[in-house]
Amino acid sequence: MTGAGFSALWSHWRRNPLQLFTLVAGLALATALWSGVQAINAEARASYDAAAQTLGEGRFDHLLPRAGETVGQDRYVALRRSGWQVSPVLEGRVFLPDNSSVRVLGIDPLTTPGGLSPVRMEAVGGLAGFLTEASLFADAETAARVDGHLEGQVVVDPSAAPGVVITDIGTAQALLGQSGRISRMIVAELQPIGLPPLDRIAPDLIRRPAQEVSDVGRLTDSFHLNLTAFGFLSFAVGIFIVHGAIGLAFEQRRGMVRTLRALGMPLGRLVWLMVAELFVLALLAGALGVVLGYLIAGFLLPDVAATLRGLYGADVAGSVRLRPSWWASGFAIALIGTGVAAAGALWQIARMPLLASARPRAWVMARGQGAWRLGALAGLLLLAALGFALWGSGLAAGFALLACLLTGAALALPLILRAVLRLAEGRARSAVWQWFWADTRQQLPSLTLALMALLLAIAANVGVSTMVSSFRLTFVGFLDQRLAPELFITADTPEQAAALEGFLASRAREVLPVNSVETQVAGLPTELFGARVGLTYRENWQFLAQGPDPWDRVGAGQAVIINEQLARRAALWVGDRIAVGPDLSLPIAGIVADYGNPIGQAVVAEAVFARLFPDQAATRFGLRSDDPAALRRALIDDFGLPEGNIVDQAQIKAFSLEVFDRTFTVTAALNVLTLAVAGFAILMSLLTLAALRVPQLAPAWALGLTRAALGRLELRRAVSLAVLTTVLALPLGLALAWVLLAVVNVEAFGWELPMYLFPLDYARLALFALLAAVLAALWPAIRLARTPPGDLLKVFANER
Amino acid sequence: MNVRVLIFCLLWPLQAAAQGFAGLGSAAEGFAVPQPDPVFDFPADHGAHPDYRIEWWYLTANLEGPDGTAYGIQWTLFRSALLPETLQGWGDPQIWFAHAAVTTPQAHHVAERVARGGIGQAGVEPAPFRAWIDDWQMAGPNFDRLRVTASGPEFRYALDLQAEGPLVFHGEGGFSVKSAEGQASYYYSQPFFSVEGVLSLPKGDVPVTGQGWLDREWSSQPLSDTQSGWDWFSLSFDGGAKLMGFQLRQTDGTTYSAATWIGADGQTTSFPDGAFRARALEQTEVAGRTVPTRWQVELPDKGVDVTVSALNRAAWMDVSLPYWEGPVSVAGSHAGRGYLEMTGYE
Structure with a gap:
């Protein structure tokens, strides 16, 4: 019985491969975007951890110079001679001939507090080799970059943080031209009793507690937060697709369910069979999604890495490793997503009376009935969002505000569209247009999910790109301000x-x-x-x-x-x-x-x-100076200042900006991907609708509208719905940007970013959205235009 | 890799763990090797000999508090050269490390320091004498009057040392043979220090007085490949005479021993392999190892047949390369106090 039930259920997918494809592809896309972003984040975190472990950040207090970047190593000796158990660190950047840079980290392995494991010294014959030969430890990627450019024996050590070259402090001093200087000291946890106070030995040093040292994590959190938000929104868009596909499939299988139950299959077992079926599909789609996500991450990570390095000096590996954490999270999110998307449909099946009529079209129509309930819910959510915006405080409130705003807006979308369409219908002068608007309104329920996906995708794009662009403008202004001197x-x-x-x-x-x-x-x-x-x-x-x-x-x-x-x-x-x-x-x-x-x-x-x-x-x-080049020459030639003591501001700025522009590559790529997902949602909705709608189009055809005209009207319908959705998405996106900039950012990082508007970008985005909608509607429209007249005639022949 | 393992690697640059303790393996590439009939040049020879691989300034003292409680302290500075040269700056291949300990009948506090030469963090200067690493120091106008300080997370001490006898040279005039194959070191001592000072312990400060024994030894290959550790005794008898004796345990189960009898006037008699005998009487489980903490020690030529017992059996030096070192009491044919060091117990 179970086997028969399963093959009966499966036959549905065999007969409707497009639906199966929609389901799997939607879920896979959603999972891919989510797990791709997770992969990037996981990679970055792992890199930060490796860096922090090398330096003992977050675990040990550090002594830093009160002023300037370095202090003389006599400070270190003075502290040691007074009993302070500290270990010196010298760090700095070395530029390579290709204009990229690596961070050189000089340590003294004899005094690093216990448990710090910078490198595997066996590779150079143990500590003796590390101390007496200039050995440079780096991961494979960094080692390949520095080999031949830095003086010393390059040793590949996979445990080294990306972009970092670890070496003995003496070697680092030579590489960085900082003879006799150190950047900071690590303070061991165990100190001898009777230690003299720091300011008596080294008043020019300041002690920074362990938890405050790791700034990189805090700074980059903002960037990762953006990525995660993007990933999550993309996932939400994908889930809309899945929800639609599952709902439709279940509705179409009502007849089969009725038959199976009439043949004696218990309802419980049937529901479990359907759950098992979905579970298998979700696993399949999840695996596909994780693989896709891996590809996305691999494609984006080099740019993300460059961005993080330039913005925050945080080094992140440029290649993705397969980490179990995001494999697992990819599968989990696929399963959860399927569960969320299918819960309603399964519940309906479970409640369905044995002999209920199995009319597929009824499903589509029924969805319109709950509209007012949804409208009320949307109103409540938007009110809650307003409440959070006015009175909320804390990061949690910021996220609650985001969630309420986006969900509320998505739920309100069908109501607004319906109102607008009703208005258009009232103003239509010819019968064709009256029919067009009425028919559009009638189709709205089945397109709602796809349009909600489009709304969220556009809003997310507007919001995130506004934030990133605002950040960029502000940051450039900030650079101008701080780097004004030539x-x-x-x-x-x-x-x-x-x-x-x-x-x-x-x-x-x-x-x-x-x-x-x-x-x-x-x-x-x-x-x-x-x-x-x-x-x-x-x-x-x-x-x-x-x-x-x-x-x-x-x-x-x-x-x-x-x-x-x-x-x-x-x-x-x-x-x-x-x-x-x-x-x-x-x-x-x-x-x-x-x-x-x-x-x-x-x-x-x-x-x-x-x-x-x-x-x-x-x-x-x-x-x-008006002529910085001449001044630079004068300083070197006439005054005798070492070249290393002069930094050209233009270099720094160009470097920072180049890096920032890489951020746009990431944002743009994610924009395209989310829009593609939304376009896919529209395509799938229209395709599934097309077959169902033949009976409704046949009378219009019989009344004299050619098939080509009908096809054009279909296209126009998709475009007008997309335009309406886009227009609604713009203010939503701006609201999203405002929440991200003025609420979440302040709560998370303590500073507010001014918000700038980028109308040209929005116009381009709207164009893309329309393009996606047109492309999605094109195929169904063409199919409609080519429907054999016989099929349309059959509608009347079969009419009962 | 923590400091402990680092030092382990440092001390075992070339050889397997079975081949000798504390980097005292037999290879001596490029390093100077001790030669018989040494002529010492003081005060210069109180200072460092960077041409030799390993060297130490090794002070132990048996002390007594006002209530008669026995204490022991150790202050040791080691020099270990990666290359037979010394340079200015971080490139100096001379590595310094030090151990300090305070032993009471109930407790044993240990601290360790490691430093590189060349930057002023550690070193030894012969005149005026100054041996230092971080805040630990052994210094004075000359080798006869020294002030010794050390500190750790649980203790610190400051002791004044006054030599009340001459330097004592072991083996053949300071050339101390360590194996039948002829491995040797330069080895002399100042066993006649009177000591006075204060121990700062978790329970408070304790003024102490007593006797100290300072060993100086340097070499490049003092252990034979077949030797795995040693048991070393420095005993001060109540009559004023002293005995330094050690046995090097060999992998075939035999030992190689040597001893110096030091009369109350400082006159020495050296004894060759076999004259000095030490037999473990009682083992103690400490830090997961079995270590003898009561010994029968014999030097029949001088009528010595004594039992040597640890003041605190748990005097385990939990440092990078751990060993046992602590004060002992002596009973039997002679009574007295002393120090016992045991290495290579796995």
């Missing part, structure tokens, strides 16, 4: 710095000392800057909020400018007073955006800074 130079000693200032007085348009200390402002860890207020600051810095003449007041030592992070954390805004020193508090004159910085920042006048920290002389300078 050259950055570093002096080796305060004496050299003073000499440099003299040398530059007549040669540079402006000399801007970059002088900062890590200190506490308003009780929060903050980087305090002493600025030489001049044209550069006045022209380039843009404020999120400002009082009158901010730079004049800062320049006069009467005010301070702080970054948004500090303002939000200290709950202070323009006009409030903030304590910048033990007995100095100044009013806040302006608040600036400061992207990608985890800690607070405050800017005071150079003179105020010098009063607060008299021993802290600037050794880094930003230089404004």
Whole structure:
């Protein structure tokens, strides 16, 4: 009985291969997008973990220089000689001839706290080899990049973090041209008793607790959040397709169900058979989806990796590894998705009276009846979204807002479309158009799911691309602001710095000392800057909020400018007073955006800074010049500054922007994919409808509309529905972008991104959406136009 | 790989684990090798000899608190050269590591330090004498007056040492043979330190006094391939005489022994292989290994037949390359105190 039942169920798919294809392909696509994004995220996380493990980040406290990038290693020796169990680390970037870079990480394996396992030293004959031969450890990809370009023996070590070359600190000092310098120290957990305080031994160092060290994770979380949101929305779109396919298939099998039950098959077993059937299909589609996802991830990951490296300095492997975690999550999501999509249909089958009539068309019609109930639900959800937006706080509320907004909007879509179509019908002047609009409205229920998918896809695209583009604009502005000086130079000693200032007085348009200390402002860890207020600051810095003449007041030592992070954390805004020193508090004159910085920042006048920290002389300078190349030559040839001490700002900026543009490759690729999924949904809905609709089209044909005209009308119908949906999706997408930028971002990362609008992008997107709809409608329309007249005539012959 | 394994690798650069303890394998490529009839040059020879592979400054002391409680301390600085040279900066192939311990009847506190030469973190200067690694230090105007400090997560100590006798040379005038094949080291001691200072322990500070014994030894290949560890005794008898004796355990079950009898006046008598005998009387399970903690020690030529018992049987040095080292009491033909070191117990 079971076998017979199963083959009966299966025969449906045999007779309707297109439906089977819709089901499997929809599910596979949904799973692919989801697991592709998961694969990218998993790869990135693994890379961060590898990096963090190398450096002991998140596990050990670190000592960092209060000012500048490095300290002399005499600080390390002084700390060790006073009992501090610390281990030195020197890190920096080395550029390779192809203009890519690797991070060189120099460690002292003798003092790294227990359990740190940077590399497998057996490869070079143990510790002796590591210490006495310049051996460079890197993963295969990085090793291949640096081989022959860096001095030393390159050893492949798969456990090395991507893009990182690990070597002995002495070798690193030579590679980075930082002889006698270290970047930071790792503090061992176990320290001897009677340790003297840090500020007595090394007052120029600051201790950063373990949990605060790993900034990379926090920064990149924002990026991954976007990707995950994208993946999830794509999945939701896919599930709409699956839901439609399953619903239709079950409806069409009502007759079979009735027959099977009449023949004596228990309802319970029948339902279980259907569950088993779906389970098998879901597994199949899940496997397909995971493989597709793997391909998607492999295609996107190099760009994601480049983006992350450029934006945050986080190194991520450029190739995907098969990780069990996302295999499993891909299958799980496929099964859950199928379950969600099929639950309603199964429930209906289970409730169906034995002798209920099995009219497939009734299913389609019945869906319209619940419209008002759905409308009420949509209203409630949108109200809830409004409530979350007005009164919610916290990240959870942000996500709840997103969920309510998107679901509510999707559920409201059929109502709105119906209203619009009714309006159009009322205004139609000819009978054909009246029929066209009425027929469109009548078809709406069966197209609803596909249109909802389209709505969500377009909204997601508008939302995410608005966010990314806004981020880019803001970030570029931020780069302009912070990297205004044409050259950055570093002096080796305060004496050299003073000499440099003299040398530059007549040669540079402006000399801007970059002088900062890590200190506490308003009780929060903050980087305090002493600025030489001049044209550069006045022209380039843009404020999120400002009082009158901010730079004049800062320049006069009467005010301070702080970054948004500090303002939000200290709950202070323009006009409030903030304590910048033990007995100095100044009013806040302006608040600036400061992207990608985890800690607070405050800017005071150079003179105020010098009063607060008299021993802290600037050794880094930003230089404004009309001819930076000449100035650079003069610094090298006439002053004798080593070339490595000069950084060309244009290089940094070009590099950052190039990287950012890679982000667009990722976004654009995901845009295309989600739109493709939505287009597929429309195609499948129209195709399944086409066969069912012949009886409704036959009278129109009999009344004199040619088949070609009918085909054109079908196409027009698809286009007008797509246009309506697109128009509705735009505001939804903008609302989504607003939630992401102004709510989720602030809650998650502590800074708000201003929202910019990109009408051209939206127009292009709308065009794509229409194109997808037209392409999806084309085939069914052509098929309709070619329906043999006999088929249409049969409608009347068979009419009972 | 943790520090422990790193040091293990450091100390076993070329050889399998079965071949000797603490990097004392027999190969000595490029390194200087001890030669018979040494002529020492002091104070220079109190300093480091980077041409030799391994060297140590090894202080042990038997101490007593105001209430008569017995304590033991150890302060050891090792130098292990990867190459027979010394350089400025991180490229220096001289690796330094150190062990410090305080033993009480109930507790045994241990700490370890590792450093590279060339950057000032560790080193030894002969005059004025200064041996240091991190904050641990053994220093003074000369080798006779030293102040020794060390600290760990559970203890710290500061002790003043005053030599009350001459330096003592083991073997043939400081040339100490370690195997029948002729492996040898340079080896001299200052066993006559009087010690005074303070131990800072978890229960508080304890003022202590007692006697210290400082060993100096350097070589490039002191162990034979067939030797797996040693049992080393430094005993101070109540009459003022002292005995240094060791046996090197060989893989075939036999031992190679040597001893130096040190009269109260510092006069020494060296004894060849076989004169000094040590027999384990009682084993203790410590840190998962079976280690003898009570010994019968005999030097018939001097009428010595004593039982040597550990003050604290759990005096396991849980460092990168672990071993047992702790204070002992002596009873039998002679009474006294001393230190026992046992290596190579797996």
